[in-house]
Amino acid sequence: MEQGxxxxxxxxxxxxxxxxxxxxxxxxxxxLVYLHEEGIAHRDIKPENIVMSNNVCKLCDFGWAxxxxxxxxxxxxxxxYVAP
Numbered sequence: 789m790e791q792g793x794x795x796x797x798x799x800x801x802x803x804x805x806x807x808x809x810x811x812x813x814x815x816x817x818x819x820l821v822y823l824h825e826e827g828i829a830h831r832d833i834k835p836e837n838i839v840m841s842n843n844v845c846k847l848c849d850f851g852w853a854x855x856x857x858x859x860x861x862x863x864x865x866x867x868x869y870v871a872p
Contacts, residue, residue: 791840798835812838815845823847829856834869 791797794812798804804812816838823830830837831852838845852864 789839789841793836794838795835812845819847827855829854831864834866
């Protein structure tokens with residue numbers, strides 16, 4: 789992806805305009821809705837796993853993704869992003 793990750797983008801820009809944040813969140817939400825409709829949980833959403841192309845955010849790194857037929861009980865993801 790020519791614009792890199794959301795993480796590198798945020799590090800470089802420091803601040804974002806509200807309208808840009810709205811668009812990024814909308815892109816991510818659309819991707820999540822699609823995955824959940826297909827019964828897939830990404831399980832590792834973080835700025836490093838969101839790539840940008842033509843100002844569109846796309847999810848990547850599906851290494852922790854799982855097809856969910858029931859509630860999952862295992863922990864996975866990145867500890868740096870866990871809520872306290």
